[in-house]
Amino acid sequence: MIRPQDLLCPKPEGLYCAPGDFYIDPVRPVARAVITHGHADHARAGHGAVLATRETLDIMGERYGAEFAGAMQAAAYGEAVPRDAVEVTLVPAGHVLGSAQAVVCWKGLTMVVSGDYKRRRDPTCPAFQPVPCDVFISEATFGLPVFRHPDDRDEIARLLRSVAQFPERSHLIGAYALGKAQRIIRLLREAGWDRPIYVHGALERLNALYEKHGVDLGPLEPATTGKKQDFEGQIIVAPPSATQDRWSRRFPDPVTAFASGWMQVRARARQRGVELPLVISDHADWDELTATVDELRPGELWITHGREEALARWADLHGVPARALALVGYEEEDDD
Amino acid sequence: MRAFAELLDRLSLTGSRNAKLTLVRDYLRETSDPDRGWALAALTGDLSFDAAKPAFIRKAVEERMDPQLFWWSYDYVGDLAETVALVWPARPGANREPQLSEVVDALRGASRAEVQRLIEGWLDALQPTGRWALLKLMTGALRVGLTARLAKRAAADMGPEPVPVADVEEIWHALHPPYEDLFAWLEGRGERPSSENPGRFRPAMLAQAIDEAVDFAKLDPADYAAEWKWDGIRVQAVNEGGVRRLYTRTGDDISKSFPDVVDALQAEGVIDGELLVMRDGKVASFADLQQRLNRKTVDAKALAAFPAAIRAYDILAQGAEDTRVLPFAERRKRLEAFVAKEASPRIDLSPMQPFEGWPQLAALRADPPPGDPQVAEGLMLKRWDSIYEAGRPKGPWFKWKRDPYLIDAVLMYAQRGHGKRSSFYSDYTFGVWTEDEAGQRLLTPVGKAYFGFTDEELKQIDKFVRDNTIERFGPVRSVRAEPHAGLVFEVAFEGLQRSTRHKSGVAMRFPRINRIRWDKPPGEADELPTLERMLAQMEGR
Numbered sequence: 046m047i048r049p050q051d052l053l054c055p056k057p058e059g060l061y062c063a064p065g066d067f068y069i070d071p072v073r074p075v076a077r078a079v080i081t082h083g084h085a086d087h088a089r090a091g092h093g094a095v096l097a098t099r100e101t102l103d104i105m106g107e108r109y110g111a112e113f114a115g116a117m118q119a120a121a122y123g124e125a126v127p128r129d130a131v132e133v134t135l136v137p138a139g140h141v142l143g144s145a146q147a148v149v150c151w152k153g154l155t156m157v158v159s160g161d162y163k164r165r166r167d168p169t170c171p172a173f174q175p176v177p178c179d180v181f182i183s184e185a186t187f188g189l190p191v192f193r194h195p196d197d198r199d200e201i202a203r204l205l206r207s208v209a210q211f212p213e214r215s216h217l218i219g220a221y222a223l224g225k226a227q228r229i230i231r232l233l234r235e236a237g238w239d240r241p242i243y244v245h246g247a248l249e250r251l252n253a254l255y256e257k258h259g260v261d262l263g264p265l266e267p268a269t270t271g272k273k274q275d276f277e278g279q280i281i282v283a284p285p286s287a288t289q290d291r292w293s294r295r296f297p298d299p300v301t302a303f304a305s306g307w308m309q310v311r312a313r314a315r316q317r318g319v320e321l322p323l324v325i326s327d328h329a330d331w332d333e334l335t336a337t338v339d340e341l342r343p344g345e346l347w348i349t350h351g352r353e354e355a356l357a358r359w360a361d362l363h364g365v366p367a368r369a370l371a372l373v374g375y376e377e378e379d380d381d
Numbered sequence: 382m383r384a385f386a387e388l389l390d391r392l393s394l395t396g397s398r399n400a401k402l403t404l405v406r407d408y409l410r411e412t413s414d415p416d417r418g419w420a421l422a423a424l425t426g427d428l429s430f431d432a433a434k435p436a437f438i439r440k441a442v443e444e445r446m447d448p449q450l451f452w453w454s455y456d457y458v459g460d461l462a463e464t465v466a467l468v469w470p471a472r473p474g475a476n477r478e479p480q481l482s483e484v485v486d487a488l489r490g491a492s493r494a495e496v497q498r499l500i501e502g503w504l505d506a507l508q509p510t511g512r513w514a515l516l517k518l519m520t521g522a523l524r525v526g527l528t529a530r531l532a533k534r535a536a537a538d539m540g541p542e543p544v545p546v547a548d549v550e551e552i553w554h555a556l557h558p559p560y561e562d563l564f565a566w567l568e569g570r571g572e573r574p575s576s577e578n579p580g581r582f583r584p585a586m587l588a589q590a591i592d593e594a595v596d597f598a599k600l601d602p603a604d605y606a607a608e609w610k611w612d613g614i615r616v617q618a619v620n621e622g623g624v625r626r627l628y629t630r631t632g633d634d635i636s637k638s639f640p641d642v643v644d645a646l647q648a649e650g651v652i653d654g655e656l657l658v659m660r661d662g663k664v665a666s667f668a669d670l671q672q673r674l675n676r677k678t679v680d681a682k683a684l685a686a687f688p689a690a691i692r693a694y695d696i697l698a699q700g701a702e703d704t705r706v707l708p709f710a711e712r713r714k715r716l717e718a719f720v721a722k723e724a725s726p727r728i729d730l731s732p733m734q735p736f737e738g739w740p741q742l743a744a745l746r747a748d749p750p751p752g753d754p755q756v757a758e759g760l761m762l763k764r765w766d767s768i769y770e771a772g773r774p775k776g777p778w779f780k781w782k783r784d785p786y787l788i789d790a791v792l793m794y795a796q797r798g799h800g801k802r803s804s805f806y807s808d809y810t811f812g813v814w815t816e817d818e819a820g821q822r823l824l825t826p827v828g829k830a831y832f833g834f835t836d837e838e839l840k841q842i843d844k845f846v847r848d849n850t851i852e853r854f855g856p857v858r859s860v861r862a863e864p865h866a867g868l869v870f871e872v873a874f875e876g877l878q879r880s881t882r883h884k885s886g887v888a889m890r891f892p893r894i895n896r897i898r899w900d901k902p903p904g905e906a907d908e909l910p911t912l913e914r915m916l917a918q919m920e921g922r
Contacts, residue, residue: 191454191467355453
């Protein structure tokens with residue numbers, strides 16, 4: 046009898062597939078890796094061979110240089126790729142550009158590793174695609190019932206109201222450099238903000254890469270030139286760490302905003318000195334996590350990282366046996 | 382409700398006073414009557430609901446969801462109202478979001494049983510921020526970092542032509558929510574509402590703290606009168622058109638707690654002074670006054686044991702005449718005559734303290750003359766020519782507080798803070814050395830402080846606490862505190878009181894961390910007898 050743990054099991058390096066001899070999102074260098082998406086805690090440099098989507102490989106190349114792994118293989122969404130006795134298929138996860146779930150099939154057993162994912166619309170990447178499976182291996186970054194992300198358009202509308210209300214101040218948005226920043230810019234464009242958006246230098250290469258992959262970000266300007274008063278009434282996007290750095294002193298009395306799922310909790314906003322929290326996340330919120338488990342009804346739910354206990358309890362209460370893997374090495378969103 | 386919720390949400394995260402003013406002003410401009418009036422009443426603390434008690438909310442939420450999941454959520458968020466607002470499992474088919482005025486009307490009229498049903502329905506219909514605002518509104522404690530005065534200021538600015546905030550404060554006590562007449566006036570659509578409300582509160586004039594290094598060089602001592610700063614609470618006593626009232630300096634009516642003082646008001650007029658407990662014309666301690674404060678009703682025993690009185694220092698109206706436009710020198714003459722005519726042991730005059738120049742006054746402040754000045758908080762300086770101006774104008778009045786008392790104490794326990802400090806151990810209990818019956822030297826707690834340090838120092842203390850934890854009790858950690866290992870704080874405080882609640886027998890007033898003595902071994906911190914000597918000195922003047 047085939048047991049799921051014969052196909053995938055947690056090891057210190059990450060989730061290991063013995064029959065295919067590869068790791069998924071390993072946190073240390075390994076011989077063969079499947080990478081679900083380009084965030085640094087999932088996509089590290091120095092592996093022997095890497096299988097990922099073309100976009101994810103491009104992101105890794107941009108971050109680590111072209112020689113980031115011994116060999117690279119791009120897989121299109123939905124294309125089944127053999128790895129020894131195992132078949133690996135990458136399907137959209139809706140997290141960031143290039144993000145994928147890894148669907149692993151072996152001897153009639155299907156296990157899906159979600160990577161990081163979300164279920165709602167994101168103008169910068171294709172939507173999450175549910176795949177029926179025996180075992181669903183989910184993240185649980187926002188695995189508590191307090192995390193109910195509002196409609197991102199409402200959050201952007203709140204930001205634009207504030208820009209109109211404080212025309213003499215600038216609005217400085219902290220947004221993770223990969224994915225969040227481009228999504229915020231795209232959402233602003235969809236809301237009708239067609240003026241230049243000023244960006245921190247650390248975002249420029251990833252912005253260019255998104256544009257290359259067909260995401261139109263509109264007019265962008267570097268936030269490093271110009272006089273203080275030039276930024277009155279303007280929107281600036283920067284990595285979260287820069288918003289409280291001395292770098293931000295160049296702007297007139299900035300309203301500090303931060304786009305993150307953690308902003309749902311007031312104390313988190315206060316701790317970071319955020320005046321305008323924007324609850325916009327690239328992860329599934331509680332409703333999305335539970336709805337996904339409900340929709341897939343897998344034979345078992347495994348939980349990789351985040352607040353495992355609450356999601357595990359919910360699944361048990363709803364008749365899906367759940368198990369927390371407690372993988373280490375994955376950071377919480379925006380904890381940079 | 383949505384706009385009001387967004388306003389509270391933004392206020393709670395905005396530190397800048399100007400930004401808060403803009404937020405409230407714009408809300409008042411963009412919101413129609415009567416919603417904006419109810420919002421203003423909520424912001425100024427003039428709205429409360431008796432029937433709405435939040436205790437049932439927790440039960441209601443646990444009936445709707447797994448209690449374990451609720452508990453984990455509450456544990457993570459740390460605030461009950463916020464947790465409920467976020468996790469509330471709305472029943473499907475909820476109705477439309479209520480208007481603020483609908484909520485207020487219903488809460489004012491409803492019985493306790495009806496209120497529960499109403500609130501559950503509103504929670505179903507609202508978004509998380511709206512739910513949070515609703516729960517805050519119900520409990521009556523908005524805690525969004527906005528004073529009533531600032532809210533009135535925003536109202537004063539809301540019209541096409543802003544008016545002075547004192548004009549709003551002057552009529553405030555004649556107004557009733559939802560203030561439609563006020564907004565009509567501010568927007569230029571109506572007459573100024575009448576302030577002719579006998580017995581109304583007059584906005585108080587407040588003093589700036591003097592900056593010794595800067596201000597004295599610029600001030601001419603001949604321009605200023607000096608008097609002692611009494612250690613009670615600031616009050617305004619009004620006797621007008623047969624209405625007699627006692628107000629705090631923010632306009633709260635405390636007449637019911639002090640019938641003895643109110644009864645003493647005989648002549649028509651308004652006086653500004655300090656409320657104190659006085660026995661045979663001598664000022665008693667603030668601790669005695671506390672026996673009378675915070676009581677809704679008073680019994681004969683308390684009245685006899687803690688007789689209250691006013692020490693008057695200004696006069697705002699005499700008979701029907703508004704005296705606030707007169708210079709202080711003239712008001713002082715009027716006040717002296719007024720108090721003499723009252724001839725009541727419940728109303729005496731705050732004496733002037735003559736002085737020749739700033740050095741002499743400094744010497745008086747450091748070493749006050751015998752009698753009541755020994756228990757004064759410091760000195761007040763008032764320009765002889767200053768009119769009585771609402772607010773805190775810079776220049777006419779200064780307060781010059783006595784230097785605080787200082788001791789070195791040892792950190793014993795640290796507790797997690799609230800709000801933006803919820804990830805820091807920021808509330809500290811500290812102690813001094815004493816001896817137990819066996820002659821063993823040990824620490825006894827003498828106070829608790831949670832400010833006086835910079836953000837950078839907070840980080841350092843927080844690290845010290847985490848690195849030196851001995852035991853954990855929920856949010857509290859006990860910290861290593863031995864003669865050669867531990868952390869010493871130089872603690873500043875305004876005074877000492879005897880206390881039966883504290884094991885050490887003393888309690889500090891207004892303690893704060895003055896300095897962190899990283900260099901000092903805890904063994905060299907102060908001892909309890911030092912505090913006892915200080916206390917004896919304060920009492921035995």
